[in-house]
Amino acid sequence: MKVMVFGLGLSGISASRLSMSLGHATTGVDRFPEAALKIEGSGFSFLTEDAAVDSVREFELMILSPGIPVDHPLVRTARSQGVPVIGEIEWGYMNCKGRIVGITGSNGKSTTTALAHSLIKAGGMDARLGGNIGTAFCDAVAGSTESTVFVLELSSFQLETVSRFRADVAVMLNITPDHQDRYTGLAGYADAKARIFQGQDPGCSAILNLEDPVVNDIAKKTKGNRYFFSLAPHDFPGTFLSGGEVVFRDLSGKTTVLFSEGDLSIRGSHNIENAMAAAMAASLCGTDPGSIREGLRRFRALPHRLELVSTAKGVQVYNDSKATNTDSVLKALSSFGGNIILLLGGKDKGADFTALAPEIGKRCKKVIAFGSAAGKISEQLGGMFDIRSFATLREATEFALSSAGSGDVVLLSPACASFDEFRNYEDRGDRFRRYVSEVLAK
Secondary structure (H helix, E strand, O other), X not given: OEEEEEOOOHHHHHHHHHHHHOOOEEEEEOOOHHHHHHOOOOOEXXXXXXXXXXXXXXOOEEEEOOOOOOOOHHHHHHHHOOOOEEEHHHHHHHOOOOEEEEEEOOOOHHHHHXXXXXXXXXXXXXXXXXXXXXXXXXXXOOOOOOOEEEEEEOOHHHHOOOOOOOOOEEEEOOOOOOOOOOOOHHHHHHHHHHHHHOOOOOOOEEEEEOOOHHHHHHHHHOOOEEEEEEOOOOOOOEEEEEXXXXXXXXXXXXXXXXXXXXXXXXXXXXXXXXXXXXXHHHHHOOOOHXXXXXXXXXXXXXXXXXXXXXXXXXXXXXXXXXXXXHHHHHHHHOOOOOOEEEEEEOEOXXXXXXXXXXXXXXXXXXXXXXXXXXXXXXXXXXXXXXXXXXXXXXXXXXXXXXXXXXXXXXXXXXXXXXXXXXXXXXXHHHHHHHHHHHHHOO
């Protein structure tokens, strides 16, 4: 085939490599010609977006990177001329063997995906991690067999372009407002997430948050067997907490203890829920409870997710740069008793920061706003709290540490994207660590 890959970020590069390995004539399209330098090998060519408009009819397939909106003019042109448009996840699915565990939600995706991968691997299976975490799906498919289990973190952007994709186990953790700069209201965002279930059949499983009303409404769309997780006891198939133990009830009503709270090394009630979902997915893939317990004990928090940076002078400093929406921040705040100095800011994604007010009032002694969203944060929260604002994260960090005393928690949990100052949330978290180190070294 003649294949066009639109967008040469990590996913686009991965899709291009797979296309070339299959012998397809592959053309990459990007705004920046230097992006093509990342791809080596015969059978690859490059076009700018402007040049691609005139030649799109020559292609038999367009593979769209998740960062490119589905209503982009070039995408519309391709569809109008009969060129099929799919995403990198669909392309990986078309060329892989084995089973798929797909995990989505507004918050906790990365931790749950990493946990599920770790637990399935602990069960002795060929488990491969991919999607929106670490390795792109297309880079993980080589050499896969029917016994391979792919554990994929799936964002709403990635799910927009799936059609035949089938998750043998689909996990939906929660739905809260996010990416409102890309979607029209919560309904559009939820609809994109719901696509994780569209390819399921009665041989599949769906793992769902019993306490989330939006998830429960979406659950009606799956043809798979439904399993629910909740911290509270319930009568449905799934997991619940009882006497400090996480109990799994199968479709026949038989119960099994999968693990105990004490087996989990990461903090926060939300991470107990994440572990419930991950353990259930692993169990449905064939991992025994003993391996699940051992996998949980070995697991450590991912970088930039309530990551402990320092405990110098009695001040605990946490990097939660991955918290790019208000619901993530609420979960982070609830993980601490109080005395929090909270750093909020970055690039606004349409957030309502007033949603944070109850927990801020209960747990925070200071709120420090930074970046391009600082003005909006001050406007929405300034009438309730004394907000200090700074242009950059460095300045905000310096002020936070200078005003912290023994017993305080300095928490970067920004509720915003990072693109005003940084390449991504990882870059922001890495810089925060460095700023903390430099301040404490003075």
